Amino acid sequence: SVIQFLDNSRAVAVKEREEIKVSVDDCKALLIVTTVSGTVKVNLSTETKKKMQFAIDFEHMDELVRKASDVLEFIIVDDAFLLCKTPKITMLCAFNQE
Numbered sequence: 001s002v003i004q005f006l007d008n009s010r011a012v013a014v015k016e017r018e019e020i021k022v023s024v025d026d027c028k029a030l031l032i033v034t035t036v037s038g039t040v041k042v043n044l045s046t047e048t049k050k051k052m053q054f055a056i057d058f059e060h061m062d063e064l065v066r067k068a069s070d071v072l073e074f075i076i077v078d079d080a081f082l083l084c085k086t087p088k089i090t091m092l093c094a095f096n097q098e
Contacts (some may be wrong), residue, residue: 001073002031005042006062009033012040018058025051033058056082060093067091 009018012035012092023030029044054076064084065072075083077092 001042001044002065005031005040006058006065009040009058011061012038015072019055020058020061021053021055023053024048052076052079054079054082054095056093056095064091064093 009020012033018033018035019036021032021034023032024046026049029046031042031044033040051083064074064082068086073085074086076093080095082093082095084093
């Protein structure tokens, strides 16, 4: 689902370097990419009930997801970083500042 979202988002990104806005609440995550060409959204199930919002660079998120396994495990570190750990790699990305 996330790779399909990223592929669809790339279609509306044109030449812009976009970000993904993420809202998490009650075991659900909403990912949104908005450009002048359109908006792409996906709702995903999560294991966390904690409420949070952040934005991350599209290309960094794309790299995280494509290098991960079938199950995505993200860890939020001090509201500043997103950690993705897979059997092969560990990646850390800073959040975009609003």
